[in-house]
Amino acid sequence: MSNQSTTKEHVLVVGAGYAGLRAALNLAPHVRVTLIDPADRFTERVRLHEKATGRPDVTHSLRTFLRPAGITHIPALISRIDTASAEVHTDTGRVLGYDRLVYALGSRTAGVGGPGASHERVYTAESAAELHKRLLDGPGSLAVVGGGLTGIELATELAEFQPRWQVQLITGGEIAPSVSDKARAHIRSVLVDRGVRIEEHRRVDGPQDIDADVVVWSASMIPNTELAIASGLDVDARGQIRVNSALRSVSHPGIYVAGDAAAAQTPSSGPIRMACATALPLGAHAAASVVRDLRGEDPKPLQFSYKAQCISLGRHDGMIQLVREDDSPRDLCLTGKPAAMVKEQVVRNTVRTLRVASRSPRAAGLLPGN
Template identity: 45%
Template sequence: MTEKQIVVLGAGYAGLAAATRAGKRGRVTLVAPEARLLHRIRQHETAAGHPEHRPALTEVLRGRAVRHIAARATELDLAGRKVLLDNGDALAYDTLVYALGSRTARLGVPGADEHAYTAERAAEVAERLRTADRPGTVAVVGGGATGIELAAELAEAHPGWTVRLVAADRVGGWFSAKGHDHVHRVLRGLGVGIDEHSAVTAVDAGGLTTTAGRIPADLVVWAASMEPHPLAAEAGLAVNPAGQAIVDDHLRSVSHPEVHVVGDAAEVTVPGTGTLRMGCATALPQGQYVGKLIAGRTDKPFAFRYVVQCLSLGRRDGLVQLIHGDDSMRAGALTGAAGRVIKAAILKSVVLSLR
């Protein structure tokens, strides 16, 4: 175990969880440019200007035999079992954990690259709002969980601004009737304008062009669907049409079994549960599992069942949607202060779970 060269790419939820567990019994090299956890599920708070909760990687990795290299992986030599880095180095590996995750997809919409801030640029959004000469209109694009949380947080933190949530489909349409209605009630109570069935076809300096008409905006925050990092496909790992690596029941690449792929970068299908969606709720347990597998603490196939879906709706409200193990909706949901308290507890538990 100690002689094997174990390399983990990515310091998100899956990558860190794998590194800390594998690092209990073997030496691990973690490759990631960040000095702190990105903590994607709190980016809406950062965008609103609230203090960041991003623990240093040194603290998360404390007490583990993990060496952190602050660099980016630029190429995978799968035949030679090497990772090429942007600092010019090449790392050999016996076992590779690929956990480069996903990024916000701009979907090829003209002008999105130039005029929209993705959720990953949350700190820049906060700075734009802080330094603006006067309040204006913020258009948040995307009716999924990230878009909903961003719209609610921005509206509550910046009441002088007009916030509009623009979605190609229904906002929160996947929730139960109770969950869906609560999301809309809270958003409207915060003054958020909801533009549903309004697919964005172009972005420019003055706002959005959509299939339902023009939406003027001084600031566009892009929170549409996610896409996996392209390195897996570029390197030659077997991937699905979306670019996610296809893995077996031990989360090993079906084309290169010495490579484990975890988190948003992987297409993971669990019997009785189905194909897992992207997100912290699925990435973290995958990382924990692979770390234990590498450390020899398990040899069982990966198993997973869903428990809840949850949203922050500003500082004082939240939604905890009850679901079945296969991610389908139950009728019940916890809302209001109770939903917010539970979501806050889950946020805190995520960092603790990384170790």
Template identity: 40%
Template sequence: MPHQRAHVVVIGGGYAGTLAANRLRRQPDLEITLVNPRPEFVERIRLHQLVADTGTATVGYDSLLGDGTRLLVDTATRIDTGARTVHLASGAALPYDYLVYAVGSTAAVGSAVPGVAEFAYPLAELEEARRLHEAIARSAADAPVTVVGAGLTGLETATELAERGRTVRLICGGVLAPALSAPGRRSVATRLRRLGVEILRTAVVTEVRADAVVLDDGTVLPSAVTIWTVGFGVPDLARVSGLSTDALGRLHTDETLTSVDDDRVIAAGDAAAPSGRPLRMSCQAAIPLGAQAADTVSSRLTGRTPAPIDQAFVGSCVSLGRGGAVVQLAHRDDTPVNAFLGGRIAAAVKETICNATLWQIRREMKKPGSSIWLKGGRKTATAEATARP
């Protein structure tokens, strides 16, 4: 009787899923299928460049996936854990022995602000970035562009467009660049002023119209294009499949990234909530999580006890146009320190880091099991949480 190869299905071809698929190849005699809705890999950290015409944001999977890994361009609509089958939008059903759940994140949905769904442009998916690019191209060169949200995505989009000569307004609704230290935030504010970006720090948008935004004090500001970068969500695949999730929809797992409901389902990336304490949504977290998810699958296939996740952060980076950036340093548990790198040197570092994400995936493709990452952050955070009264 012929030997039956174990089949691992990876749902999601982003940073975590692609890395996981490549790393799984070090397990011999394994069938691997990567399910992704697009035939190209999306560099989400470059979507703001696509919008502003300063770069592209897609890469062919032929340069990222190792030999023997099957790319299936389709969308998972439901996971039947009882039958170990993934149901696809095409109508097909894909059986699995183990499943890596790496569906990633998307723009926050269900905003209570009137007009957001109809008139604002989110920026978390390739298709959204392309629609926004077209809207910017259709608008007059001096038409006002409003960016709502002053997190990293909002800052990168606002500065990229301003550097290209667009008239940009940034509505914070609170703290500017909340992920950064106070010195880092001051550096960001200086760069925004130099680029001519109007900053409304305390204003809150209460309505979005086709040609304007309305603020909480009743002010109506003209806006030819309104970009909505407030928060992120995750696809609801786990929830509709009857799996346990957190309030945002991330899959509940233990510290080995194994679903609390089914030990054949392993999560990675933005859609994972290990022990109810998810890591920051970022490719910095997604790539090690993809590697650790693959290691958990390999351990279960070989009868070994999976190791708990162990990774740390080094900081965060924000592009401020092609000519500037802030590289914020942090403790291993991701809390920022009062040290950062700014200016053109930081822009060069940020570009190197962006390139390094693909380099890591390609390195794993060429030599499965080669990925390494900084460790200790999870243990630090756990120890601090335990010590609190």
């Protein structure tokens, strides 16, 4: 896309996560962009397990991304999307019109309440700061529920930095079902070396079924699409917004969807899973589709395929699983400290990509992983 502004149209981007921020930055050279999010900081969600063990901060000022791009930030929650009038209503009483809207409210841990939910002894990745404070109160028993990559990262990180706590990992199936046998064996070995007790093939209905002083719930993710549903957008069985290959809502053509809220898929990848690694390219594609749409051109279909799955296993170990285009695992994987170093660079590159996009969206597209 050209860096020359081609229209004066106004695009609202709802949500300042990986997908929303990338979409806003890529749109900025072409249209007037307003980003709506109650927070004034961008959170590195993929580092929340580190926040739980005492990393000082995993956020960055939104201003440092938005100011160079000329994007207006409104710190508010959207209470209603009036699709008939192409307006959004915020909790502060403001009403904003739009020519196109990008819905990028992401996802959250399912099963224990809304974003940042923290109950008497139950925590999620979103409540990592509260979890860290609880762990400082003294040793006890801690159960991580969920044997996917997020749950494994939490269990290994917590066991490494809180060795006085008795950590267990509970999952309804086998741990790390998305990786190869070799990679799974390495993950299992690291967990055991950290003193984590693994309980596979144990299904629980909720935190109330867990006998532990602290429960860290990481069983599944759910899209934040309640606002979309209330506004009449068509969603699938998982609650994700149905979109076409341009990431345009199939029921409301003035709305595009980026990141975890989108029921996106491609012929090579199949349905695209919720992840930071998918949010950035989906945000970029949503922006490109909006620009072509406003120019009167047909948006190009989404092209996406998987290359690898990355997981940190504490600060000094990790696993990089090479995968096929449809995310199924290959036999080749990298483990140990070299994998931890690669994973760290992958995580750092997400912020690098966003910083470059604030100044040159085309250059950001040339960075690895984009």
